[in-house]
Amino acid sequence: MTNFLSLADVTDLDALIQSGLDAKANPFASQHLGKNKTIGLIFFNSSLRTRLSTQKAAQNLGMNVMIMNVGQDSWGLEMEEGVLMNGDKAEHIREAAAVIGRYCNIIGIRAFAELQDRDKDYREQVMHQFAKYARVPIVNLESATRHPLQSLADCITIEEVRRADVSLPKRPKVVLTWLPHFKPLPQAVGNSFSEWMNARAQAGQIEFVITHPEGYELATEFAGTAPVIYNQQEAFDGADFIYGKNWSSYTQYGQVLTQDPSWAVTMEHMNRTNNGKFMHCLPVRRNLKVSDAVLDSPQSLVIEQAANREWSAQAVLKEILTSL
Amino acid sequence: MTNFLSLADVTDLDALIQSGLDAKANPFASQHLGKNKTIGLIFFNSSLRTRLSTQKAAQNLGMNVMIMNVGQDSWGLEMEEGVLMNGDKAEHIREAAAVIGRYCNIIGIRAFAELQDRDKDYREQVMHQFAKYARVPIVNLESATRHPLQSLADCITIEEVRRADVSLPKRPKVVLTWLPHFKPLPQAVGNSFSEWMNARAQAGQIEFVITHPEGYELATEFAGTAPVIYNQQEAFDGADFIYGKNWSSYTQYGQVLTQDPSWAVTMEHMNRTNNGKFMHCLPVRRNLKVSDAVLDSPQSLVIEQAANREWSAQAVLKEILTSL
């Protein structure tokens, strides 16, 4: 694996999931791999789980970790080519990426969508510029349109539950549901989860369904051929996994079209499922998107899912280290 | 030791002080204990000594350290239960604590008093929520009402001096004195120092006296039965240790009732003592709270006291690691 920017960088998803589960069972078994290797974690945006879990995973593998908050520890970076740099950005990504690439064996980057210009966000400029100029493997720590370390953790979590619960159907039903929120949020997690679940569905591992209010359709490249059901209750019928997430509109880009509170997941919603599990990538605003009762019920997987971020990152870093 | 939130978590204070002195004499002797163990240091507020000394102590013990500034590296955390999270806090402490607890073997937390609502501050919500939800040991890096790592360092410092100076009385006189300041500061250090010194006094190790202007009485649970003397000069008579600190009023909560500069400690004040040592937890505003002459005199212990923060943290972390 040379980069981990999206699902397209994964050659064997089953093996990667298994590698994550192996890391969870035996975290320090590959500690020799990272000796005298350094990962740089570059944050253009805030982070809790990604910051800590990736750092932890790298340390489990024996790596050194260097963290930098862009615009706080350092200055802003110019992303556009050919411009006269007479504004507030003191350094160009060409130099910054190339230089960081000389100090690090692997670079992780977090850079959210700005939600102003859809074409710009979906071009994934920051990731691609880093991948182009850094000359070392790049790991996506959540980009404008994707969050693949989260999606891998989600796959690991679903696989864990499936192995533990023999009563689950051979192809459990996984439902991605939009949740209400007052702020415009990126589509990254919804996009990525769809991309990865579509792959799992095509491999015959699950059945995948998307539900959201009209106007919240994800980009076709992510939604794929998954059935979209605008009636949330109908979508929840017989579901084994409910995956909640808010995102702003893709078609009316970055807009909040509705905050309809009936889309927030409560126990009433969960009761329509097949004793389904509830998943969310966190952070989650309690009682706005999901009720306390759901989050504090045994059906909630959100903490285990977050815990699995460590093993997701470790599986990816291990594969990259092996190929260095 | 499962948590280190206050003196109540200490089973054998003499042994803990000795452990700190042992760490100072031989910092790397227990390096095996922390191998492949991780401490997360979570700062809701600024820090210099606590940040560096705790990190250093953990590294002396062979641990990995992950540091996060809440509200800067990540977003704000909601502390109240059962609320609709439609404000500026993006994540609830329930999830944040549980997740950090999955990445870390020990968590250190700094969260100051807000000095707006006494009941809220004295409930010590942040510490208790972390202790409840993280499911790993919590270390208090200064909370709303206590700073026990400082108090342990203070005990270590006094013990060091006592062993070195045979001319000291069997029960040296320790005086906690309020100092003037124009800003309202928390009671945490004053509270904790009183709590720990009362314990030392009860064990027959010292004599403990508190002096401050009227209206600055500490909460009874901390002041205990220590004599309170409103005349600072009288309190200083024959003292072996002067411990200076400003705090805002507990009774008129968070108020600055006086800035009387005569309470600032000068050499004239120190001359009333028994060639007493001067202690302060730092940071200290020179010439506002204490004169240059006192801080730069051989009677000042402030640097040694700060240096002992490393050994205080190491003693606590060692005891927690041993019990993991």
Added chain:
Amino acid sequence: MTNFLSLADVTDLDALIQSGLDAKANPFASQHLGKNKTIGLIFFNSSLRTRLSTQKAAQNLGMNVMIMNVGQDSWGLEMEEGVLMNGDKAEHIREAAAVIGRYCNIIGIRAFAELQDRDKDYREQVMHQFAKYARVPIVNLESATRHPLQSLADCITIEEVRRADVSLPKRPKVVLTWLPHFKPLPQAVGNSFSEWMNARAQAGQIEFVITHPEGYELATEFAGTAPVIYNQQEAFDGADFIYGKNWSSYTQYGQVLTQDPSWAVTMEHMNRTNNGKFMHCLPVRRNLKVSDAVLDSPQSLVIEQAANREWSAQAVLKEILTSL
């Protein structure tokens, strides 16, 4: 080496350059030197290369690294002696430096010029106060008037090129050129580069020339006896190395006297050189100070120069560790 504040702390520059090249060839050969040793990196200002390269160098040497952003992770520090601290600075450098010196074996400090008061900046108060009170070796990570780790990296870079390119003259011509900028920037890099190149010139290694518009003369202690040519084109004639940097006026302290765009380096400028190499310490504002064409040409050394910051820091830290 007890401190690394300026060239004056270097006893054998040739040996130090060779040590940097040795570290580049074999980064982990001296890893035993830093075992159980800690460097504290204290930033009063933003940093990218210095932050990452010094951290990396310390880790290559087996050291632990603690990083603190003053005014962000902690509070502001008072630098003046004898003042009544009733302003916005909560701690004095006397205490801060002494305390950090107790937690760290080496301290690195970055503190830029404020460009308000020339005497104050050129007194180098922060560095000298740290050196005075910390009681451990201090490394200059760019101070008000100097950036010696950069200058050492520059020497390493020039030496590398000279060894690789036998067609270079025995004493290659190195030109420091002022570049236009709309913001007032410190003189530190220009000062330091001049100081180090004057030493190389005196040792018969290079020929050194400075070019800038009138009014941008560097302080005599740095410019030394190097020829100053106000005609940039003339200065570039036959040059082997062009070192570009903006600085504000020293004589009219901190002022931007001109932004004349003709001083920005383009390929036309470079064509007057002896197929010269282009150097810049970064960050560089593209097309304001230097054209894209120059930075992206094979004549540009800027990335290699930045990469050599790691080996510059490692050479310095190694020498300090050896003398601890």
